[in-house]
Amino acid sequence: MLKPPTLKLGVPSKGRLMEQTFDWFSARGVTMRQTGADREYAGSVDGVDGIALVLLSASEIPRELSLGRIHLGVTGSDLIRDKLADWPTHVAELAALGFGQADLILAVPAAWIDVDTLDDLDAAAAAFRATHGFRLRIATKYHRLVRDYLTQAGVADYQLIDSQGATEGTVKNLTAEAVADITSTGETLRANHLKVLQGVIHASQATLFRSLTAPMTGATRATLAALLDRLNLPPA
Amino acid sequence: MTAPATSRDEGQRLFAAFQAAGAVPVDTDILQPAELLLDLYGEDIRARAYVTQDPLRGELMLRPDFTVPVVQAHMKHGADPARYCYLGEVFRKQDHPETRASEYLQVGFELFDRTAPEQADAEVFALIHRLLAPLNLRAATGDIGILMAAVRGLSTTDARKAALLRHIWRPRRFRALLDRFAGRAPARPVQTLHPTDAPLIGLRTADEISSRIKALAEDAATPNLKAPEAAMLYDLLTLQAPAQSALTHLRGIQPLLPAIAPAVDRFESRLNALATHGIDTTSLPFEASHGRTSLEYYDGFVFSFHGPDHLPPVASGGRYDALTAVLGAGASIPAVGGVIRPALVAQLKAAKC
Numbered sequence: 379m380l381k382p383p384t385l386k387l388g389v390p391s392k393g394r395l396m397e398q399t400f401d402w403f404s405a406r407g408v409t410m411r412q413t414g415a416d417r418e419y420a421g422s423v424d425g426v427d428g429i430a431l432v433l434l435s436a437s438e439i440p441r442e443l444s445l446g447r448i449h450l451g452v453t454g455s456d457l458i459r460d461k462l463a464d465w466p467t468h469v470a471e472l473a474a475l476g477f478g479q480a481d482l483i484l485a486v487p488a489a490w491i492d493v494d495t496l497d498d499l500d501a502a503a504a505a506f507r508a509t510h511g512f513r514l515r516i517a518t519k520y521h522r523l524v525r526d527y528l529t530q531a532g533v534a535d536y537q538l539i540d541s542q543g544a545t546e547g548t549v550k551n552l553t554a555e556a557v558a559d560i561t562s563t564g565e566t567l568r569a570n571h572l573k574v575l576q577g578v579i580h581a582s583q584a585t586l587f588r589s590l591t592a593p594m595t596g597a598t599r600a601t602l603a604a605l606l607d608r609l610n611l612p613p614a
Numbered sequence: 615m616t617a618p619a620t621s622r623d624e625g626q627r628l629f630a631a632f633q634a635a636g637a638v639p640v641d642t643d644i645l646q647p648a649e650l651l652l653d654l655y656g657e658d659i660r661a662r663a664y665v666t667q668d669p670l671r672g673e674l675m676l677r678p679d680f681t682v683p684v685v686q687a688h689m690k691h692g693a694d695p696a697r698y699c700y701l702g703e704v705f706r707k708q709d710h711p712e713t714r715a716s717e718y719l720q721v722g723f724e725l726f727d728r729t730a731p732e733q734a735d736a737e738v739f740a741l742i743h744r745l746l747a748p749l750n751l752r753a754a755t756g757d758i759g760i761l762m763a764a765v766r767g768l769s770t771t772d773a774r775k776a777a778l779l780r781h782i783w784r785p786r787r788f789r790a791l792l793d794r795f796a797g798r799a800p801a802r803p804v805q806t807l808h809p810t811d812a813p814l815i816g817l818r819t820a821d822e823i824s825s826r827i828k829a830l831a832e833d834a835a836t837p838n839l840k841a842p843e844a845a846m847l848y849d850l851l852t853l854q855a856p857a858q859s860a861l862t863h864l865r866g867i868q869p870l871l872p873a874i875a876p877a878v879d880r881f882e883s884r885l886n887a888l889a890t891h892g893i894d895t896t897s898l899p900f901e902a903s904h905g906r907t908s909l910e911y912y913d914g915f916v917f918s919f920h921g922p923d924h925l926p927p928v929a930s931g932g933r934y935d936a937l938t939a940v941l942g943a944g945a946s947i948p949a950v951g952g953v954i955r956p957a958l959v960a961q962l963k964a965a966k967c
């Protein structure tokens with residue numbers, strides 16, 4: 379028997395983000411569950427026929443969507459904007475899901491009483507470079523979003539340093555002077571003696587995206603229409 | 615889409631023309647030391663460079679342009695004066711794959727000459743102008759030196775002049791600073807500085823923080839720019855006219871800021887030199903702000919040649935005296951150069967047929 383054509387839906391594979399995604403769909407009559415053992419990354423979808431659940435790391439979902447290997451995906455709006463160049467040409471936003479909220483912000487040592495705004499950061503960066511002989515270092519994993527934001531604001535004399543984890547610790551460890559990171563409560567920043575600069579780089583939340591590059595057939599188009607109808611979303 | 619062979623043929627033709635104009639062909643490595651050179655480009659190119667790690671040589675990048683390595687080679691063992699030309703690929707990451715190539719050919723000409731800089735400006739411009747003449751491109755010219763001279767001549771503190779000069783290449787921030795210094799936008803309120811008991815972490819020291827606070831207090835006590843000077847700067851930022859009319863206009867505002875006189879003299883002598891090369895300066899477009907968003911090493915005459923709006927400039931160039939000082943370890947030499955993108959020349963020629 380031929381395998382029926384399926385619409386692939388990528389969902390974060392673990393933690394709160396997965397649970398909340400399952401809850402969001404379930405509240406709209408689409409039930410998702412992990413199949414097999416707890417740690418097996420396979421799942422099924424009930425409520426609309428012809429959908430395959432693909433469990434993936436949230437950070438891989440942007441790439442899978444842009445390459446067209448999944449048709450739909452749930453991930454943070456920050457990850458889509460940071461990982462994909464010119465993202466609106468690859469994916470379309472279908473719905474903001476109302477959870478997973480976090481702000482991408484810039485933070486500097488709380489002891490820098492002279493720095494509260496981007497203007498201040500720019501002036502401090504100029505003086506820092508003149509004094510230390512290198513550009514003021516900002517540790518982040520969100521290179522594209524942070525660079526675009528600082529370029530837009532005309533900030534100069536900084537450099538981005540890659541930090542994939544424990545970013546708040548880089549200032550104390552003398553590998554950066556400032557950080558750009560996701561925060562929801564600011565707790566970790568305060569514990570590391572950092573304060574948030576005025577302005578949010580991006581207010582992120584979990585979002586359902588549609589790939590604009592994934593191949594569609596009559597059947598997958600019908601499945602997508604049925605799913606959007608069930609989710610009370612406008613037709614794609 | 616242009617076939618690569620056509621671009622290369624076009625590149626070879628232009629490369630030969632540069633040699634016929636007296637330039638010595640030079641080559642540079644494709645892999646360049648990133649840490650040493652990346653600092654010299656603006657933010658835009660720094661973000662676009664392909665940087666990679668070499669186990670022996672540290673951070674390397676695929677060359678994003680030829681000018682910096684050519685200047686570096688010249689400052690080490692160049693003759694004086696000197697004309698160089700080159701042909702090869704440059705590499706810049708692009709965010710919009712549909713419109714711009716991330717790897718493309720550049721053919722370029724660089725002229726190092728300390729005797730007559732304006733003659734040199736005119737020589738480079740006229741050479742590229744002549745080579746591209748059949749394409750009927752739109753030329754654009756500017757002179758970052760005039761704007762810099764105007765800022766240096768303001769009757770305000772050195773700190774404010776330095777802040778403006780630092781942002782010459784970032785027009786929006788320059789404008790925001792100017793608005794503040796002219797009293798058109800509010801200054802940063804110094805009274806919001808609250809002492810804190812947070813521990814000082816990181817490399818930036820308490821001294822650095824207190825000297826910035828001192829600088830803020832000094833700036834707050836600095837009177838606004840004089841109204842005629844501020845008006846003159848705003849006028850200069852938007853000055854856009856055929857070159858000869860622009861000169862007349864600049865001569866008109868010169869009494870308000872005598873410090874720009876030497877830069878305007880240079881502008882005039884460049885126009886005279888361009889005229890001797892057969893360039894019609896009564897119609898040549900001039901914009902005082904032209905080139906301010908491109909490479910940060912340009913600090914004098916700047917120019918570009920444009921085809922249809924959806925294409926990048928077909929050619930661009932300018933004067934970069936300060937760069938030779940940075941790379942020359944004490945020595946410096948006035949220098950001007952320009953590049954052409956052969957792929958665009960080939961594409962526009964094909965479209966004409």
